[in-house]
Amino acid sequence: MKLNGDHVLKAPRNVVWDMLMNPDQLVKITPGISELNKRDETNYEAVSEVKIGPVKGKFKGDLELKDLVKPESFTLVVTQQSKIGNVKADVVIHLDEVGNGDTQITFDGNAQMSGLLARTGARVVSGVANSLTKQFFEAFDKEIELMNT
Amino acid sequence: MIPASFEYKKANSIQEALAMLGEDDKILAGGHSLVPAMKLRLNMPEALVDISKIEAIQEIRNNDQTITIGAGATHASISRNEDLKKHAPMVAEVAGMIGDIQVRNRGTIGGSIAHADPSADWPAVLLAADAKIVIASANGNREVDVDQFFKGFYETALNDNEIITSIKIPKSAANANSCYMKFVQPASRFAIVGCAAAIAKDNGTVSAARIAFTGVSDSAYRAKEIENALKGGDLSADHIETACAGATAGVDVMSDHFASEKYRAHLACVYAKRAISRL
């Protein structure tokens, strides 16, 4: 499954970068993530709960930040396991300055599902992914707003 | 296929159901979306609160300006209701198009819209019909305009501690017509594209239009661009064709192995045209 899109955040690039590198912030803005335990600078253990429509599952796994080019780009590698199936996603994230001190996040990657998640139809799963992305950026916007006020 | 263990709680009234409803519980109405998901263990609630025996929410009442459909009314009973056939024929018609006979015998309108499957028929029809959703909670009842109800992918304005009790459908005016047409996903028979159109005319000119889609995006939506293009014009084939070009304007169109984004967007135009042309 392809994962791609973009979103403009009302914050300078280095602020966005720092937020993305800060586990406490990430837990706040990432939908469903309940725990993010730092193993080292770029590796985390993540526990999340996804609850959308017919799907509700508790996921556990790794989150790794790779190929860090501060403050421009990095690759996010997420592997998550659950009883309803597993997900492995590789997403390249770019941060671009787009004027007015705003930053555009562009992401492009692939998620490979297995087990029941893969079998129950791409429609539900891609919908979940879109929905989570939307929620993520909404929360990100909100967090930036809070920071700005 | 065996669901994980859960507690089954039967509610005799909405008040009782609300009181029973715990944080990790689910409401069981017809069960036709929930039970299969539980059998696949995509969902493992602690308990189910069964509201399917509450007769008070199964009635379909003919009021002055509206028909009030109890949330527990089955698709089958809606499709056969004479008041709806007369005053809101699109609603009765679509009820007979959902699922199959067995599903219609058990599935309820309340369960369907609470579930908010992005390809279900009801959301588009209720949007076009300008319905109101009546919701109960421990704090009393509230009424939500359908335009504010469907929020996103399986997401509605309904909170976890609330239950839909009825849906109010305004009676169709003498100068208005409506219909729903869908292009089905051949396996599930859910909509790849479903278009509900409700149009009022004054002397051949469109005075009001509500055009809504399901299946196209991650949530049912109103195609405002079509509505605006239609208003003030006639329903000539050319005019309809031009108006329907805006079926997916500003919308993220879904894609799956039955219909790519491009094809789905094309179907949305075609089905808008077909639905509107019937009016």
Added chain:
Amino acid sequence: MSFIGKSVKRIEDKRFLTGKGKYTDDIKLVGMTHAHIVRSPYAHAKVLSIDTAAAKAHDGVVAVFVGSDIEGIVGVPTGWQVNFKNGDTMKEPAHPLLVRDNVRHVGDAVAVVIAETKEIARDAADLVEVDYDVMDAVTDPKKATAPGAPQVHPDAPNNICFDWELGNPVEEVDAALASAHHVTTLEFINQRMIPNAMEPRSAIGHYDDALDKYTLYTSTQNPHLIRLLLCAFVLGIPEHKVRIVSHDVGGGFGSKIFHYTEEALMVWVSKQINRPVKWTSDRSEAFMTDAHGRDHVTTANMGFDKDGKIVALKSDTFANMGAYLATFAPAVPTYLHGTLLQGLYTTPLINVNVVAAFTHTNSVDAYRGAGRPEATYLLERLIDLGALEMDMDPAELRKKNFIPAFDGIEQPGYQTQVALQYDSGDYQPVLDKALEMVGYEDFRAEQKKSLENGKLLGIGFSTYVEACGIAPSAVVGALGARAGLFESAQVRVQPTGKVSVYTGSHSHGQGHETTFVQVVADKLGIPMEDVDLIHGDSDAVAFGMGTYGSRSLAVGGSAIVKSIEKVLEKGAKIAAHKLEASVDDLDYAEGKWTVKGTDRSIAFGDVSLTAYVPHDYPADLEPGLDFSSFYDPANFTYPFGCHIAIVEIDKETGKVKLKRFIAVDDVGNVINPMIVDGQIHGGLAQGIGQALLEGAIYDEGGQLINGSYMDYTMPRADDLPSFEIDRTVTPCPHNPLGVKGAGEAGCIGSTPAVVNAVIDALWKAGHKVKDIQMPMTSERVWNAMNN
């Protein structure tokens, strides 16, 4: 009393209509436990560790087993061996009951949990923790053989199972194609089908330690074959210690031929726990693990001379075997496909090349028609496309190329370029009859007119010949079959003249309990109520090879006829003794022996009573009236037919509506027309389903992404029209009933007819596309009109 040729209503129906059918999952045994199998969510991964401690500790769990617990058992075998064209033996990697090292497809079995109830087994299965190292997967048979593709088995380099060739030398065929007036070339995929028998598979293993005997209740098409494989190849248990029971089976379509790992596993587990154990598949498991069908990637060329005569045919196919070889898998793309590429045409030069490849997908086996639908699809798409490209009429082009009629008696059988010799055939009448039924000329006029009105109509043809009644043991033995393909039958006449017939054929919807009884009652001249058919129990039936390849009546029925002949021969001796006449002076008719030219006679029941109460009896004759026979056919049988589809395409959406379907089939003599028609109907629906609706979809990671009825499009009643069917009768010259087989014909002929109809509609509207990938979904057809 004459029953042959009559549409006798089915004897078996009553139990099905009243809910008294007995399918495997309906069986409950005292002390029975329940199994749930833990399956891989990955297509290709190394199993690093399996932790079963929590599952074992769960209340109500009896045992948990993993691959390393099953020592000394290699796994389930395939039933055929096909060699490389250079003579090397095919690669045959082990198919273990539970994986030992790597998982090789989604659904591969990793562990089995046994518990007191199925609910507990299911719950405990969630507690089995498996640690996987996930690897890349390959699902396409052509890509699997490319350099650098992920490897399925270490002992099958480049994932090649075999590379096989048949027919005329490729140089000759290439030369003929090079000098042909026109060559039609088609690259296409014959997509992977999921059989979807409505009854999910089920197996109950029961080891009885007092008798040291094993019983396996299983939903199979061939109980004796399962016993043979289970005993000789898998568990090494002597056959007299094993009983296989297969009562009612809810459809097979080839998917219940395979000797599945679950069957052997339940037998093995039952011995370990000394209790019966039941496993029943749920639909998700069925999608993942019931043997799939088809899955060929093919490039084919058909050369024509300027008159439209076919001068040569060449095909190159990559056949997907899946991760492990199923029971018939190697035979399907080779001996059931390559050998059929003569079709019913006089093509003088044919070369067939098949590369069978392992992939990280579920096993592929026989699916209704098995190989023959793929062959027919290849030929019939090419000839129809050839007609379009050369601007010739598709019906005329076929007539031009038909093999002239031959009955196999006066005229010899037809020797093909691809090994087989057809028994009898008369091909033009089926086409003529179908053309008449469809009203061909009127249709072409209507098609033209409706195009002017903006409607897209199309007509598609398919004329086919297939090979049924598999098969002569010597022939298939030479071709690599590891068993004979004869059939056995016992006709046991009871003292009162009532008859119990035991057949090694297996009925799972085909109506043997009626058709076979019709044959017996007819031949013996007794009422049908006096005859019962027993099948599906290896302790009751002496032997059998089972039901597939449209073989039951042609082979199993012939074995019954042989036994009846023996009964009548012995009966005549008893009758002659009682009537004090010579055997030669007796006639047998209407259930009695009569001395020619007199009214002296003795009824069948009196003779049978005498056989069991032999007080006044021929001196040198054994008592009893009970005969077994084994029938090994002399040749395959070759049914043929013509199918025509008429479709209408919605121009705006690409949606195809099948408006009419005409089928004229020749399946030789017909015992029960009602049942034969029913077999044709069912086959048509599956063939049409392949053209328009069905097909497995694996993603690049090897996940089956349409593994449920929400996503895999099964044909429903409103997807299909009522069928218009008829038949011609060209008897089989080499079996006593003259029958050819009807179970697969509908499925073999129909698919290309529908695809050809869509292509015809598009060409007539100016869209000159050569192919639309099946299933022809609305979007694919729309794309073909709009690219």
Added chain:
Amino acid sequence: MEITVKVNGKQVTREVEGRTTLSTFLREDLSLTGTHIGCDTSGCGACTVHVDGKAVKSCTLLAGQVDGCEVKTIEGLAENGKMHPLQDSFKEKHGLQCGFCTPGMIMLVSDFLETNPSPSEDEIRHALEGNFCRCTGYHNIVAAIKDAAETMSA
């Protein structure tokens, strides 16, 4: 929990788990194995029975939901040994082969014919939307239903 259900005219009381589906209750607790399980997700219709006279998919209904209801299964369709006209017609018109989908088909159609006693072929085909048959291609099922409808309305 304890439920009391009238099944094929006979009152039964049983203790069941919350997660027990009606189909499991019928097959396992009452040994009424004529109701078949063909899928997991109410897709195939093989498990169709009547609850209070209406056709439902028993694999998607919980046993708890039918507490106090009347359930009719294929085993209870023939009355006093006399087959229902649909049972007769399915035999007469060869509307079944392997028999696995048959009980569900018949239970569905016996409800359908109550609401539409003389359906057209299109209506029949549409009514069968929730029931798969893999054997017959539906041709003879449709013929059987037409035949039964005529008998029943005669």
